[in-house]
Amino acid sequence: MSNVYEQKVNDFMAKVIAKNPSETEFHQAVHEVVESIIPYVEENPQYKDAKILERVVEPERVLLFRVPWLDDKGEVQVNRGFRIEMNSAIGPYKGGLRFHPTVNLGILKFLAFEQVFKNSLTTLPMGGGKGGSDFDPKGKSDNEVMRFTQSFMSELFRHIGPNTDVPAGDIGVGGREIGFLFGQYKKLRNEFTGVLTGKGIEWGGSLIRPEATGYGTVYFAEEMLKTRGDSMKGKVCTISGSGNVAQYATEKATEFGAKVVTLSDSGGYIYDPEGIDAEKLAYVMELKNVKRGRISEYAEKYGCEYHPGKRPWEVKCDVAMPCATQNEVNEEEAKMLMANGCFVVSEGANMPSYPEAIAVYMEHKILYGLGKAANAGGVAVSGLEMSQNSLRYGWTREEVDAKLHQIMKDIHSTCVKYGKDGDYIDYVKGANIGGFVKVADAMIAQGVV
Numbered sequence: 001m002s003n004v005y006e007q008k009v010n011d012f013m014a015k016v017i018a019k020n021p022s023e024t025e026f027h028q029a030v031h032e033v034v035e036s037i038i039p040y041v042e043e044n045p046q047y048k049d050a051k052i053l054e055r056v057v058e059p060e061r062v063l064l065f066r067v068p069w070l071d072d073k074g075e076v077q078v079n080r081g082f083r084i085e086m087n088s089a090i091g092p093y094k095g096g097l098r099f100h101p102t103v104n105l106g107i108l109k110f111l112a113f114e115q116v117f118k119n120s121l122t123t124l125p126m127g128g129g130k131g132g133s134d135f136d137p138k139g140k141s142d143n144e145v146m147r148f149t150q151s152f153m154s155e156l157f158r159h160i161g162p163n164t165d166v167p168a169g170d171i172g173v174g175g176r177e178i179g180f181l182f183g184q185y186k187k188l189r190n191e192f193t194g195v196l197t198g199k200g201i202e203w204g205g206s207l208i209r210p211e212a213t214g215y216g217t218v219y220f221a222e223e224m225l226k227t228r229g230d231s232m233k234g235k236v237c238t239i240s241g242s243g244n245v246a247q248y249a250t251e252k253a254t255e256f257g258a259k260v261v262t263l264s265d266s267g268g269y270i271y272d273p274e275g276i277d278a279e280k281l282a283y284v285m286e287l288k289n290v291k292r293g294r295i296s297e298y299a300e301k302y303g304c305e306y307h308p309g310k311r312p313w314e315v316k317c318d319v320a321m322p323c324a325t326q327n328e329v330n331e332e333e334a335k336m337l338m339a340n341g342c343f344v345v346s347e348g349a350n351m352p353s354y355p356e357a358i359a360v361y362m363e364h365k366i367l368y369g370l371g372k373a374a375n376a377g378g379v380a381v382s383g384l385e386m387s388q389n390s391l392r393y394g395w396t397r398e399e400v401d402a403k404l405h406q407i408m409k410d411i412h413s414t415c416v417k418y419g420k421d422g423d424y425i426d427y428v429k430g431a432n433i434g435g436f437v438k439v440a441d442a443m444i445a446q447g448v449v
């Protein structure tokens, strides 16, 4: 990047940081986008004149609310609820809810910001949003989770709707939580409508929605590999996390003939050199989704290694898929991956790599699929769930999977279109510019609002 552009990025970031102090993850997400976009905006002055960059970093609306609830002992607990309605230029706000003790305004703003570009990349008409709470579902009874989610929805219902804002799941919000949220919305509004995605299949959900993010991350990796005449077949994969995204990334990678050798949770990682096959994955799903246990139990059951307090990036692999959380691969770990021969990183999680780690991937010219492109399959199928709800019709598993696969291929093509630099494909630049253009053009068409 030339010095002139670098100076413009720094000036822009200085203003963002001054306006949003201590929101470090938000600064990080904006910096990554602005670095790609500023040269493009300079070459296309209509975006500069309309101050699109200055506008996209300001949420259209931020909601912050009290969530009081009674625990099983009858004691009052108080959490904080949020919804960031970031950008509605190309459709209703769309993005997940996260329930995790680390949730704060800066984290949700980073996620909402990423969501705007990701949703645009899917080609579906969805704006960007994100929300959640600092509530920790871990260790809570089903009744406590229900009372909390009902209280959360008792405020949120005023601000959302199938044509306004359509939340979904994220960390700590799976089928159970979406069910409780939907039930409370329906009661308060007296209407059965597609206001949330990730619903159960019997009550308006879409087939393949649970699988979509993980499958999509693998489809994206496969597309990247194809550009080098290669495929997932025979590749050794390391995956972090053991939740929704990690589970289905494991399933699809295995189906494609790869061998997944690690999974993790916040306690540590397991290393199974034999590979996590279908039977072992069924055990992980039961352990995590039903028993809500720890991944260390896998190591006890199958007699493999468990590394407490560590992340799986020290294990030799061809393909790494971070599928747990933000900032889970640092510079040193990225270097370790490269030294061990890893040449594909496909991100199931949002912003899992620190900027220094991304610099290492770029320096080694590996196939690096950043989250907003590689994990867009989840929200894409959420968009398809919205379409099915509007149609009052359900597509088959094969139909949804085929549409998901095509969308991931299209996202890949967009990244190539905007990111190709000689022989090398800069997926960061490609995804950021590709996602930006549609939103920016819609904002210009809609005037200064």
Ligand code: NDP
Residues within 6 Å of the ligand: 169, 170, 171, 172, 173, 174, 213, 241, 242, 243, 244, 245, 246, 264, 265, 266, 267, 323, 324, 325, 326, 348, 349, 350, 375, 376, 378, 379
């Ligand atoms: P889940 O809650 O199902 O699983 C999260 C997994 O990550 C768990 O194994 C959890 O371990 C681990 N984890 C969470 N926080 C941390 C942390 N701070 N340190 C270490 N491990 C952690 O969430 P999802 O699988 O849905 O989401 C995973 C990632 O994918 C997130 O970044 C999310 O934003 C992203 N994503 C999800 C989509 C979806 O459709 N669900 C769509 C697009 C992106 P533990 O149980 O110990 O907390």
